[in-house]
Amino acid sequence: MTGFTLGFGGALFVLAAMLLVSAFRIFREYERGVVFMLGRFWKVKGPGLVIIIPLVQQVVRVDLRTVVFDVPPQDVITRDNVSVNVSAVVYFRVVTPDKAVIQVEQYIEATSQLAQTTLRAVLGKHELDELLAERERLNLDIQKVLDAQTDAWGIKVSTVEIKNVDLRESMVSAIAKQAEAERERRAKVIHAEGELQAAEKLLQAAQILATQPQAMQLRYLQTLSNIAGEKSSTIVFPIPMELVDDWLRRRDKPPA
Structure with missing residues (x-):
């Protein structure tokens, strides 16, 4: 009986030690932790040492560094009915971690899909000559539209750059x-x-x-x-x- 008591007490001690160790989290300077208390949003913590109550609180790590991703080539029909293939690159970062976790699922994938549709919508309103000669202005237009739409997700789109505009050989001629x-x-x-x-x-x-x-x-x-x-x-x-x-x-x- 005594041996069983000692074994059970040892197990409890090990379990308590494991829970205590798991309660300590370290967040880097560019990371934040979105903490939920019993499933409800509580607060954003970090950086540095953060204590999370096991089984009661859950935490989601969010990276605040600028994310860069390529927008896949998109088939765009310009206002003068010319078919072009356009690719771009988008720079964005999370400015409100709780919104990025709560308001949207997989905010990077969501921003990527939104960038593709925005690229087609904005460039479709301009003629081919504008697309070739006024890239700076078009970059700014796309960035403003995309930033306004992602603001509700706590995401700031800082830059959009059109990389390539591919034309058919007949159009090049x-x-x-x-x-x-x-x-x-x-x-x-x-x-x-x-x-x-x-x-x-x-x-x-x-x-x-x-x-x-x-x-x-x-x-x-x-x-x-x-x-x-x-x-x-x-x-x-x-x-x-x-x-x-x-x-x-x-x-x-x-x-x-």
């Missing part, structure tokens, strides 16, 4: 043709603007030369000098402008 046509249009516009500026300068030069006949004569002599300097068989006979003017006046004079 069409975009290349469009870019080539755009470059040709710009080249023609630049050429036309150059012709316009040249015409304006020639008009100004003609107006200046018309006011000073000596300037026209000097320009004429400079042209002869340039022609004489070239290696060609062209023979130039300079004619004074006064002779030409006198001949024109005689020709236009009516006969007597």
Whole structure:
């Protein structure tokens, strides 16, 4: 009888020691413990040493570090009816541990699924040109929508980055043709603007030369000098402008 009593007492001592040891929990600086008392939420504890009453309290560990996950490639139909394959990366962290445990089951998986649907919904409202040229603005739009929806879960979405935008080969060829046509249009516009500026300068030069006949004569002599300097068989006979003017006046004079 005495042996049985000692054995039972020893078992109780071991059980009490095990319960006492299990009551002590250590949480790292980036961890928090969501404590439930008889199934009801009690408080958030940590970091450091935390005492949990066995069989009465239960605790769920929550990591507060930033979580990074890739959004799988999504088929998106843009507003101008172009099919593209878009992938992204999302950065988020838990700011309210009790909400992350109570309000949603598996908050990482829930945030991932929500990010996929949000990516398709937001990008579907924009045209392809905006998707290719304005990624910064689209990243901010997706981040704001996703952050507003996950706020009830105690989650803060800090950054969303669009990684890749994959197009079909036919669409890539069409975009290349469009870019080539755009470059040709710009080249023609630049050429036309150059012709316009040249015409304006020639008009100004003609107006200046018309006011000073000596300037026209000097320009004429400079042209002869340039022609004489070239290696060609062209023979130039300079004619004074006064002779030409006198001949024109005689020709236009009516006969007597």
